[in-house]
Amino acid sequence: MHQSTILKRKIFSGIIIFLVFYFTNTNAQNAHSTSQLQLPTQEYKVKFTWLGDTVNAKWEPYSALLIPVRLPGCPKQLYMQFDLGAPHSLFYKNTLRAIRAKYFNSVPVIDTSSKVHDMVFLLGNQKVLAKEIGLKDFGDTAISRDSKGITVIGTLGVDLIDNKTAIIDYPGKQLMISNEIPGMLKSRVPLSPFMYIQGSILLPALIRGKQSLLYFDTGSSAFELLTSKEICNALAMPNTSPVSYPVKSWGKTLTANTVATADSLILASHKLPIKFATYIEGASDTQIQQMMKMGIGGMTGNKLFLNTILVLDTRNKKFGVVSK
Known part of the structure; x- marks a missing residue:
């Protein structure tokens, strides 16, 4: 499977291992540290899209939920997977290097600790500043100029919605993030x-x-x-x-x-x-x-x-x- 499809086939045994470790090991390091993302303070909405893939020889149209993002100076529409199984957002190192090779000013210098600092990107039409964000040694080593190709550059984790309200409208393919549940919806739910x-x-x-x-x-x-x-x-x-x-x-x-x-x-x-x-x-x-x-x-x-x-x-x- 092509790396850009990013279908996270999380398997139950792995989840068991994770949960047993997470909730029974009292000495485990707190994995939910302060977010390094500076996010919009106001309510905002962003449309999402689905990425399909083949699972067990059958086409699965809902393999990954992708949020559109853009980098300054890069004309290509990019995406990040919305992944609430990850405590922190991160970028894929290989893909960022490929983007930097073509659009030098779009990506800051990648330091030796596999992090980038002061990286700006647009989440929908909202500006986000990553004061510090980790990189995973993953992703495509080359990007296409083809506008039809989907390029996934990272993962948006729980830090995107921490201390916020996330409203995932699955039929409408829209994610809304706000400080509280809107009144009209709150009365219905x-x-x-x-x-x-x-x-x-x-x-x-x-x-x-x-x-x-x-x-x-x-x-x-x-x-x-x-x-x-x-x-x-x-x-x-x-x-x-x-x-x-x-x-x-x-x-x-x-x-x-x-x-x-x-x-x-x-x-x-x-x-x-x-x-x-x-x-x-x-x-x-x-x-x-x-x-x-x-x-x-x-x-x-x-x-x-x-x-x-x-x-x-x-x-x-x-x-x-x-x-x-």
């Missing part, structure tokens, strides 16, 4: 508390009458619900066999098993249908048991919310879902 810990979002969910927590990640679009085999079997339609296929996670090849379901789950008093649920074979039983004991039932991403507006108020740790 029943709000519920969620867990916001070190830049991670955990949404309380009711799955088949049982309370659970779902790790929410907009960087993961390929699956509606990644969960345990037990929950998948309970959700599966009668006489349905799982579709199995290999997936890569942390250097290992695991097996994803997806079952069709006509069931649903409840988030913030809103009933959301589930068409498919997936479990992964190859994860450690110990890790799964630790996760289940913490009440974490799995992970969800964009696909569950495609017909809704999702409201995330990180300042007050409240969220809501409304159909559009």
Whole structure:
């Protein structure tokens, strides 16, 4: 797969490892430090687009949620993936170097610690200043002048919405970020508390009458619900066999098993249908048991919310879902 597609195939076993480490290791370093982004203080909206890719030999139109960005002096439309599974925004080093080679003044000097300083970019039509931002050794080593090609230059993480309200209008393909929930929307959306810990979002969910927590990640679009085999079997339609296929996670090849379901789950008093649920074979039983004991039932991403507006108020740790 071409690097610019940036489909983050986050696999359940990796999420288990992450969550167990994150929430049980009391000596872990706080991953949610002060943001180095100077963001607009006023409410703003930006349209987003979807990037498609092939998953398990099938075309997946919602592989990645991309936000349009521009760099000064660079005429090409660029994009960053909106990824609330990442605590911090970052740029892809290889791509920035390729842009700097063609448009020298668009990208500051990349220092020896793989960071850039005082980098300006436009998020939609809003100016953002990255006083300091990290680089990942990733991305395309050359960029095309072809206006039809999509060039992804980095990731917009949780620091984009920290202490703010994010309103993700999936049907309208629009992200709004404000200091509070607009009054007209607030009257329509029943709000519920969620867990916001070190830049991670955990949404309380009711799955088949049982309370659970779902790790929410907009960087993961390929699956509606990644969960345990037990929950998948309970959700599966009668006489349905799982579709199995290999997936890569942390250097290992695991097996994803997806079952069709006509069931649903409840988030913030809103009933959301589930068409498919997936479990992964190859994860450690110990890790799964630790996760289940913490009440974490799995992970969800964009696909569950495609017909809704999702409201995330990180300042007050409240969220809501409304159909559009």
